[in-house]
Amino acid sequence: MLKFVSRRLVQMVGLFFLFLTLVFFLLQAQPGDISNLFIDPNLPREVQEQLRERLGLDGSVWSQWATYLTNFVRGNLGVSFSQYPRPVLDIILEALPRTMFLFTLATLCSYIVGFSLGKHLAWRRGGFSEYSVTIGGVLLYTVFYPWFAVIVILTFGSRLGWFPINGFLTPEFWRNAPYSGNQVFTQMILSLFIAGAIAAFTAWWARRQKDRRRARLIRVTGYGASLGSIVVFWALRGDMRPYALDIAHHSVLPVMTLTLVAFAGVMLLTRGSMLETLREDYILTARAKGVPERVIRDRHAARNALLPVVTSFVLGLAFIIGGGVVTETVFSWPGMGLLLLGSTVIEDVPLATGALAFIGILALVAHLVVDILYAVLDPRIRIAGGR
């Protein structure tokens, strides 16, 4: 297991450097070079040359590439043009948790919704419900996404007024707040993480039990404790609670929209893989020995259909991250995506490429997490993968 993880880790680092190289050549592909953006063309020729030399732009492409990589590894991503003396890394680290929050929640929601819907679709093949859910799901999958987001905002934010139409928090409410937005936000992520860890541990522990009643007892208390931990956590931070609620209120619409768009891919995949599993001999065996249909569906078929769905995560990953960028922009959610688009529009090249590089890192890390999860789920990989 450890061998498998470390091997994947090395591969990821290799992929990451490949990705950075790609970003670097993207920068090289622009007409002229980056110095044209801020060296005044009215300066004397020698001064321009001097400036270029000081910026390290006089060397060959490969030496510039080496400088770029070493600087990146040292955490030096340059200085933003638009927020001048502020280093790019600083700006990105401020936006990163917000994007990760949106990404993680939307991914989890879309996988849960997509998997359970796909399971039922394969089980009741060919009916009216299959056609309608499939058509609806695909329409959501291929929908003109910014347009859909606008309609969601118009409906739930503007017409019904249930949720704020955009932004990360209500500025008027935070004017005299004793905390910064990110402080509260970090606490929110922490509490969600604690609850998630308790729930995951419960699921793992309950599965190891042979006795059904004991397993159920563990599940009930464990999931209860998971919910309770959130209640206790925020009971202890009473003065922070209204601010946290404000952020949570703002995050409902973006997460919901991204989930609605992303779940169909998972649903269709689950359906396909479930249809294949249902033809296996062990399903027939289970039927023959009189196992209830619901148990066949959930325990025998769905659990084995889960593996290809988890593998496909890599395919869905790019979709969700891309969707996240659009979501952030339409909802003015101040994460990496908004940063990326905003900095591109005002030609803040260091910030734009820095944000792109970090989005790449996010994709790679998520890929690694799923690989590990896959190894945990499938013993064949856990044992054979270490080779």
Place this chain on the structure above:
Amino acid sequence: MVTQDHQMVELEEGLVLEEGKLPKSLWRVRLTLARKVLRKNWRLFSENKIGLFGLGVILLFALIALSYPLMRSIGPWQNDTVYDPITGYEAVLEDFEIVLTEADVVDPTTQMDANTAQLFCFGVAAGDICTVPRQPARPGPDHWLGTDPLGRDIASQLAYSTRAAFLLGLIAALVTVIVATIIGSVAAFYGGWIDNVLMRLADLVLLLPLIPVLIVMSGLLTITLPLLGVLIGILSGFGGTAIVLKSQALSIKVKPFIDAARVAGGSNRHVIFAHIIPNVLPLSFLFMVFTVTEAITLEATLSFFGLLNVPMSWGIMLNIAQTEGYLRFGLEYWWLLVPSGLAVTLLAAGFFFVGRAMDEVVNPRLRAR
């Protein structure tokens, strides 16, 4: 749309049929086989109702795209100054009844308060009629879907953009097929370090979210519609499609006819282009269809953000509604919001449904039986 195994069976049948009759030339045998395969695949495809629905949607949009040049040359949209999707303009005049104050306005589409009316008709009083040129005019006999905030005909824009969407989809799909089949076949045929390098690159491209990459690219380069098609084609062809096609090419590489071609003295290039690629190609058409879906939604999204150098497209239509501030009115100006969004969604979904139905033809394990 069949794998090699099917074709071998069909070939044998074709030869058996041939025995009793006069000897046919090779191309006629091939034609008969192709027709038979096509008919069989069409039967499998048409079993899928959702796929047929998708095909219908695509045909509908193709009709719209084809009707555009006709409408502009011999149809009702001949007047360039009015119906050109980019430079056309017409101020539609609407009559308003003047009422005293804003509170008296019962129906805002036919009534206007005296204060606002001073902007258009100087010196009118309550009870008069004021004729106002309206920019986003509502749908009427002259403009079937109304005009946009700049006074341009929406129906003409929609038809023009349909053509652009098909063009973009075609370019992206062709580039994807070319890139993916060549990369997949070369990686499978040579193996070794070439395979390793190509597949690691494919892994990377697969992980790469297209939208952020294209956003940053649009900041560094000027992206036009054909360039966008090529970029999407390369990026989606080099990723997942190349990986799938490589595994297909691997299974073909070990077939006896490859060895036969080699023994007969075929060069590497000959074996790849004459024997491997033709057998991988049918599968790649499947991914071609999905690429079209991707290209259409991507173009719309990027145009909506105003990042592309495209004169008119569905994304630009929504972009104009947004930048001119009409989105916040919701469905009050539905003709600015609904046609473009629905067109993108429906056409992209149409291609996706067709792709899924084709998937069931290619992949027998997904079929109902």
